[in-house]
Amino acid sequence: xxxxxxxxxxxxxxxxxxxxxxxxxxxxxxxxxxxxxxxxxxxxxxxxxxxxxxxxxxxxxxxxxxxxxxxxxxxxxxxxxxxxxxxxxxxxxxxxxxxxxxxxxxxxxxxxxxxxxxxxxxxxxxxxxxxxxxxxxxxxxxxxxxxxxxxxxxxxxxxxxxxxxxxxxxxxxxxxxxxxxxxxxxxxxxxxxxxxxxxxxxxxxxxxxxxxxxxxxxxxxxxxxxxxxxxxxxxxxxxxxxxxxxxxxxxxxxxxxxxxxxxxxxxxxxxxxxxxxxxxxxxxxxxxxxxxxxxxxxxxxxxxxxxxxxxxxxxxxxxxxxxxxxxxxxxxxxxxxxxxxxxxxxxxxxxxxxxxxxxxxxxxxxxxxxxxxxxxxxxxxxxxxxxxxxxxxxxxxxxxxxxxxxxxxxxxxxxxxxxxxxxxxxxxxxxxx
Amino acid sequence: xxxxxxxxxxxxxxxxxxxxxxxxxxxxxxxxxxxxxxxxxxxxxxxxxxxxxxxxxxxxxxxxxxxxxxxxxxxxxxxxxxxxxxxxxxxxxxxxxxxxxxxxxxxxxxxxxxxxxxxxxxxxxxxxxxxxxxxxxxxxxxxxxxxxxxxxxxxxxxxxxxxxxxxxxxxxxxxxxxxxxxxxxxxxxxxxxxxxxxxxxxxxxxxxxxxxxxxxxxxxxxxxxxxxxxxxxxxxxxxxxxxxxxxxxxxxxxxxxxxxxxxxxxxxxxxxxxxxxxxxxxxxxxxxxxxxxxxxxxxxxxxxxxxxxxxxxxxxxxxxxxxxxxxxxxxxxxxxxxxxxxxxxxxxxxxxxxxxxxxxxxxxxxxxxxxxxxxxxxxxxxxxxxxxxxxxxxxxxxxxxxxxxxxxxxxxxxxxxxxxxxxxxxxxxxxxx
Numbered sequence: 001x002x003x004x005x006x007x008x009x010x011x012x013x014x015x016x017x018x019x020x021x022x023x024x025x026x027x028x029x030x031x032x033x034x035x036x037x038x039x040x041x042x043x044x045x046x047x048x049x050x051x052x053x054x055x056x057x058x059x060x061x062x063x064x065x066x067x068x069x070x071x072x073x074x075x076x077x078x079x080x081x082x083x084x085x086x087x088x089x090x091x092x093x094x095x096x097x098x099x100x101x102x103x104x105x106x107x108x109x110x111x112x113x114x115x116x117x118x119x120x121x122x123x124x125x126x127x128x129x130x131x132x133x134x135x136x137x138x139x140x141x142x143x144x145x146x147x148x149x150x151x152x153x154x155x156x157x158x159x160x161x162x163x164x165x166x167x168x169x170x171x172x173x174x175x176x177x178x179x180x181x182x183x184x185x186x187x188x189x190x191x192x193x194x195x196x197x198x199x200x201x202x203x204x205x206x207x208x209x210x211x212x213x214x215x216x217x218x219x220x221x222x223x224x225x226x227x228x229x230x231x232x233x234x235x236x237x238x239x240x241x242x243x244x245x246x247x248x249x250x251x252x253x254x255x256x257x258x259x260x261x262x263x264x265x266x267x268x269x270x271x272x273x274x275x276x277x278x279x280x281x282x283x284x285x286x287x288x289x290x291x292x293x294x295x296x297x298x299x300x301x302x303x304x305x306x307x308x309x310x311x312x313x314x315x316x317x318x319x320x321x322x323x324x325x326x327x328x329x330x331x332x333x334x335x336x337x338x339x340x341x342x343x344x345x346x347x348x349x350x351x352x353x354x355x356x357x358x359x360x361x362x363x364x365x366x367x368x369x370x371x372x373x374x375x376x377x378x379x380x381x382x383x384x385x386x387x388x389x390x391x392x393x394x395x396x397x398x399x400x401x402x403x404x405x406x407x408x409x410x411x412x413x414x415x416x417x418x419x420x421x422x423x424x425x426x427x428x429x430x431x432x433x
Numbered sequence: 434x435x436x437x438x439x440x441x442x443x444x445x446x447x448x449x450x451x452x453x454x455x456x457x458x459x460x461x462x463x464x465x466x467x468x469x470x471x472x473x474x475x476x477x478x479x480x481x482x483x484x485x486x487x488x489x490x491x492x493x494x495x496x497x498x499x500x501x502x503x504x505x506x507x508x509x510x511x512x513x514x515x516x517x518x519x520x521x522x523x524x525x526x527x528x529x530x531x532x533x534x535x536x537x538x539x540x541x542x543x544x545x546x547x548x549x550x551x552x553x554x555x556x557x558x559x560x561x562x563x564x565x566x567x568x569x570x571x572x573x574x575x576x577x578x579x580x581x582x583x584x585x586x587x588x589x590x591x592x593x594x595x596x597x598x599x600x601x602x603x604x605x606x607x608x609x610x611x612x613x614x615x616x617x618x619x620x621x622x623x624x625x626x627x628x629x630x631x632x633x634x635x636x637x638x639x640x641x642x643x644x645x646x647x648x649x650x651x652x653x654x655x656x657x658x659x660x661x662x663x664x665x666x667x668x669x670x671x672x673x674x675x676x677x678x679x680x681x682x683x684x685x686x687x688x689x690x691x692x693x694x695x696x697x698x699x700x701x702x703x704x705x706x707x708x709x710x711x712x713x714x715x716x717x718x719x720x721x722x723x724x725x726x727x728x729x730x731x732x733x734x735x736x737x738x739x740x741x742x743x744x745x746x747x748x749x750x751x752x753x754x755x756x757x758x759x760x761x762x763x764x765x766x767x768x769x770x771x772x773x774x775x776x777x778x779x780x781x782x783x784x785x786x787x788x789x790x791x792x793x794x795x796x797x798x799x800x801x802x803x804x805x806x807x808x809x810x811x812x813x814x815x816x817x818x819x820x821x822x823x824x825x826x827x828x829x830x831x832x833x834x835x836x837x838x839x840x841x842x843x844x845x846x847x848x849x850x851x852x853x854x855x856x857x858x859x860x861x862x863x864x865x866x
Binding site: 032145298331 | 454458459461462464465466468469470471566572573574577581582583584585586587652695714722729730731733734735736737738739740743745746748749750752753755756757760764765766767768769771
């Protein structure tokens with residue numbers, strides 16, 4: 001029996017919701033972790049903005065300070081946990097920690113998306129690890145799956161519900177037939193949405209996560225700027241009802257696709273509300289849950305489902321990373337991967353998707369032929385069409401086969417200029433079963 | 434830019450369905466894996482039963498032999514991949530490989546369940562790794578999630594659909610209202626079930642997997658013998674219809690529960706057909722898919738879903754493990770964990786569950802009171818009751834609150850001896866939302 005216990009000292013930057021949950025979880029689990037792994041985790045230093053603020057967490061003997069840089073580089077710290085959020089000054093502190101030979105665990109998606117490549121290289125150069133499981137989809141072990149379990153897998157596509165706020169809102173709209181504004185107000189009241197909900201509802205949070213997923217899946221850097229984004233603020237209760245009638249749920253998806261047979265692949269990542277067949281596993285993901293659906297050439301279909309946010313689920317992911325980093329330190333080696341190149345991005349005009357769209361039209365003979373002619377002239381093939389209403393209320397709802405974004409845009413422009421088309425209605429990306 | 438490439442030589446034991454898929458997948462992915470990890474994977478030796486059999490796979494320059502022990506211990510092999518199956522002689526070959534300082538990757542659940550503890554200790558003693566992601570739930574990265582991502586998580590319960598054959602059959606029975614015998618014949622025709630389906634339909638396959646899940650989640654050895662098992666051969670089309678009417682699907686689940694606040698926990702593992710609420714994520718897992726639902730004190734609810742069997746999905750998991758083992762070898766260290774103790778098993782009589790049961794009864798005043806009295810006298814509290822049919826056809830269907838297995842058994846015995854109870858019908862474990 002090995003009874004050797006290796007002490008590992010943790011420096012914590014930031015002591016908010018997740019930091020507090022982590023301190024509590026560590027206090028609960030310290031004995032068990034030591035029994036299971038031989039590693040004794042001990043928080044020695046904590047950097048906070050205001051050292052005088054009272055906090056309902058037992059910090060043991062840890063030193064509380066407002067000097068984050070000191071914690072990041074202290075001699076009595078082996079692993080630095082960054083839970084400050086935002087790009088600056090977190091990036092400086094993480095860089096300082098890596099430079100000082102500390103492994104770093106972070107849950108900071110903005111930092112990763114903006115500076116991940118440079119910080120990962122810095123970690124490698126200093127023979128330490130930068131782990132970030134908590135940065136995407138909270139408690140779901142997605143990063144480790146992509147980086148390790150699926151490292152040999154020919155991944156074709158990753159589609160994720162990676163923002164709990166918008167999934168809560170869309171699920172609620174679907175369940176209650178409620179309007180966007182009403183569910184937003186409810187989400188704010190329940191604390192699921194911020195007072196300024198822009199980052200969530202306009203898809204920017206999902207955009208950063210899409211960039212991280214794409215980078216990790218590709219092993220090549222994808223920046224958030226190369227991820228086109230469309231949020232959910234244009235989604236209406238009647239869109240959701242129409243989609244449901246046709247057998248679809250509307251979900252905000254981060255979609256990452258890899259093209260080609262072999263590295264270097266082309267990659268395309270995007271975020272948009274998507275019509276997902278009700279029979280698809282992603283359609284059943286309700287409330288504020290997250291889920292990531294992976295399609296691989298060998299593994300087939302894989303889905304990981306769980307809590308994408310919240311103090312304790314996120315702290316669980318952070319703790320898993322701390323144990324992994326500590327394991328590498330005690331075993332005397334870290335996992336190094338070659339530096340990332342910059343990914344080759346497929347132009348968004350050239351990415352393909354099936355689409356839903358609806359139009360209000362003059363209800364007279366010949367109009368459908370005219371409309372269908374515009375699709376055909378642009379190489380967009382129609383999979384199904386349904387007319388709802390009659391006379392001035394007539395609406396045509398189309399679902400197309402796969403077409404390029406560019407062809408679909410041209411089709412919409414030309415449809416909009418037809419005299420018989422009174423109004424262009426909703427347009428959604430559609431995925432298959 | 435690091436351009437150093439480390440060659441890793443693989444010795445393959447067994448060259449059936451999964452072995453062939455692995456050889457093909459490696460040929461496809463070798464360049465990509467080298468680009469992403471700096472590791473060049475090369476199969477140098479393959480042990481097969483019959484070297485003269487023709488095989489539609491390109492083995493490159495690998496040596497084909499019928500001497501598995503030679504491959505397991507050869508100087509030009511760094512990682513041994515065991516895909517032979519069964520306990521003996523696979524155990525000897527794996528032990529020989531570990532003893533010769535090779536890391537071993539296996540997908541062999543029978544071997545792991547029976548000899549895992551001893552082989553893991555042998556790996557540690559020889560400073561090499563024994564990885565077995567493919568042994569449970571095929572392409573789903575469950576083992577890595579339990580061993581690494583959730584190593585600090587206070588796991589309360591793991592419930593898995595871990596046998597594709599029985600899930601295919603139960604899904605089919607549910608969809609088509611078909612009988613057990615008919616779907617078994619169909620599953621055999623489609624190659625989803627063996628000619629002798631006992632290992633699948635009587636739950637023995639799931640039993641071995643439950644033991645592995647329990648051992649890994651606990652960090653303490655649980656043997657298959659301590660996992661009570663009930664298969665699906667008693668499940669009827671009318672049971673499934675009754676369950677559906679009450680809002681449940683019937684799924685064969687491997688259930689692992691951890692009791693207590695702190696290590697050493699008590700553990701209970703069991704396999705049985707279970708009524709799962711239709712709103713539960715496990716209820717939507719159809720066809721031959723596998724899924725594992727994890728309930729943790731911090732992470733909350735987590736589900737991993739994917740292909741639990743099949744050549745390519747399993748080969749994907751094996752390849753992920755090969756890359757991990759190779760990474761440890763090239764970085765010059767392996768992850769060691771303390772030796773496993775033997776788990777403390779909670780007596781199955783004392784494990785709690787809600788139950789469904791139905792009874793045919795005399796349809797006369799006072800019978801319900803008499804029946805309900807038996808539940809009450811044994812401390813089993815009734816959550817809901819429904820009468821179907823009248824007169825001689827009257828059936829009472831009960832769902833109970835949680836009760837011990839022992840109390841439920843006594844209740845059933847006493848109900849069976851009541852003159853007014855004409856027949857004891859179905860009995861199922863029930864889980865909540």
